[in-house]
Amino acid sequence: MATGYLSVIVLLPIAAVVASAFSGGVGASWSAATSPVALSALKLTLISAAVVTAINAIMGTLIAWVLVRDSFPGQRIVNAVVDLPFALPTIVAGLTLVALYGPDSPLHINLAYTSTAVFVALLFVTLPFVVRSVQPVLHALDAEMEEAAVSLGASSATTFRRIVLPNLMPSILSGTALAFARAVGEYGSVVLLASNIPFKSQVMSVFIFGEVENGSPHAAAAASVLLLAISLAVLLGIRGLARLGRGHR
Amino acid sequence: MSVPRPARLGLRAIALGYLALLLLLPVGLVFEKTFAHGLSSVWASLSTPAAVSALWLTLEITLIAVFANTIFGVVCALVLVRGRGRARWLLDLAIEVPFVISPVIVGLSLILVYGTTGWFGKWLATHGIGVIFNPLGMILATMFVSLPFVAREVAPVLREVGTEQEEAAATLGASRLQTFLRITLPSIRWGLAYGVVLTTARALGEYGAVLVVSGNISGHTQTLPLLVDTRFYNFDSTGAYTAGALLAAISIFVLVIMTMTAPDKRRL
């Protein structure tokens, strides 16, 4: 029964996309999905996702550290704030970014219609992923390992690098994988600020949306399949890395 | 591990600064712009027929999606953790799909299945059932994107609780239904609550998929997020910010509940 529901809601539609992508033959789909405009959008999407994910992997670990190992008033609120990108609708996130970095920016930074806008938007939405995947692992980490390291003469930085970090790596990687997947497909928060300028600030999701609006569902499907394939490859790659890391435990 | 004080303060400052700049500042600004023109203008903006209808539609769709996905989620978790089929890993993989897929692609996929030129297009047309450009499509889109949360939160709890309590109930004479209602459900209640809250947040805020599928027809297929979109592109910035602020306020409320029901390891 569960599989029936799942099939109707998720699997059937996905099958339709794949079918449509290849309906005009592989050749036609491929050229639609790799037109200069599409490729430019793909490039921007992948680069921005990669950069942003890397930044938030580091910042996420740092924030997780501060939330688990540090103690200060208002910490619970800060912990809750981290979930804001999860709770906030993407369009509202987009709106907030326009407010801060758009034409009326109080900081006098106008990122409208630029590719930088994409980076900022993705930074916003991918923030919680690594924080949340690292937190429970850090919480459960056996303090005795670190105590042993310190008793043997290691500094805090060394202990972090050689003891804590390797143990956190699988969770950092899985959080990163999820963040990347989210970044690559993100629409609502990006489209308001970066808008839809081909070759400049257009990401794949916006490109696909454009194709749908223009009545080219097959081109849209082809681009979708390409995007999905790349996301899947990256995801499996990262998950594979994480599993390798876990192997020697 | 004791980190020297200056390093600790430095890390704290960086973390808090990053969070404030990236998250709090933008959100705060929306509220500021909303109330810049006074409360009465806020009320006026929120009580237009379009706004009211958008709010109701959002709530209706959310309710249906959450209900359906909660039932699915619990059943799915039970199958994944207690089931014995060999294809369970497929189920596990399949529920990850909504996490990985762009909302725009979700919308596209529904058009390809239920649109006039889609797989069921002709059948739906002859039976007078409208999916695309209708609330039904929006419900399906919302159900798609908010599918995994309950299953993913309940499964680990179910795994941790183990089968002993259920076995004990069976030896004491409880039927399978009695065991499920009296023993299993209570044991997963926190995971379930958190999963439901996450599902609600996702369903409330869905934008991309619903935008593609609905055509954003005011008064008919316009949810609150879509209302923000329309007002923004019509240069009604105050109206957009107001509707956005309402959504943000609802989200923050949901966020508070999220924090209260979150599993212990994430709670402080």
Place this chain on the structure above:
Amino acid sequence: MAISLHDVHKSFGSFKAVDGVSLEVPEGSLSALLGPSGSGKSTLLRLIAGLEEPDAGEIAIGGEEALALPPQRRGIGFVFQHYAAFKHMTVRDNVAFGLTVRRRPKAEIRERVDELLGIVGLSGYADRYPSQLSGGQRQRMALARALAVRPRVLLLDEPFGALDANVRAELRSWLRSLHDDLGVTTLIVTHDQEEAMEVADQVVIMRAGRVEQAGAPREVYRHPATDWVMGFLGPVSRIGETLVRPHEVSLALEPEGDAVEAMVSRVVHLGSHVRVELELADGGQAHAQLTPEKADELELERRDIVYLRHSQPAVALSA
């Protein structure tokens, strides 16, 4: 109600957990399934309970074929090693559970729960939650819960395994006296041979899915069916061709008769007795158990030479 098993088999994948077990548990008796980990004893218990299904064989409870019945209808009470307490219910609701799902009248339930809490010594704890009880108290609650529905047969799966040593000892003798009062046919699984010997009317020794021997404690100890059983039930030393118990070994400073020469490698004072570890001429090792008085008399030290005799003909087999 007696329990009767005939040629029962159960495998998990390629692992044969129960390999042709036939067994009779007499009505009203307390029998122990004793064996090392992996011997199949817990699996056997779960098969009787209906929590697992056998691949082959017959199981009867009170003369009735049990295999067609689910655990709900076999009339068994089951106590788990880790209590399986219903964490979200009070002690009272836990104990009442079996009666509640049978929709017994509230007054009857209340009375029965009070009675049982009195029997297990938890009368003041009715409104507490399991998390507020100690391990021993939780297990007593679990027992009360299992007994509430008047089972025909009581099954306990290493019930004291998760408890401290002194709590374990206390509950062990308490269980025996409870059994004597109530008379319910009871089957207890344990890996602790001391526990089995102390508590049971019948000890069933299992190894690798089979029954090695079944009998009264005294019987299996004095007349073990195999070397392995003898070694499992207590410490043994091999002297020449025979297996001997430490307390059957006597030591002297002068050779006598067929005494065997040995060198003392260690003397351990354990309070109530003294264990002397010995190295034999053939390179083997043996233990002797002496009373403190005898040990004082001999004044043994490391590297002393002594002469061993076994005071009683031991089981002479080299099976």
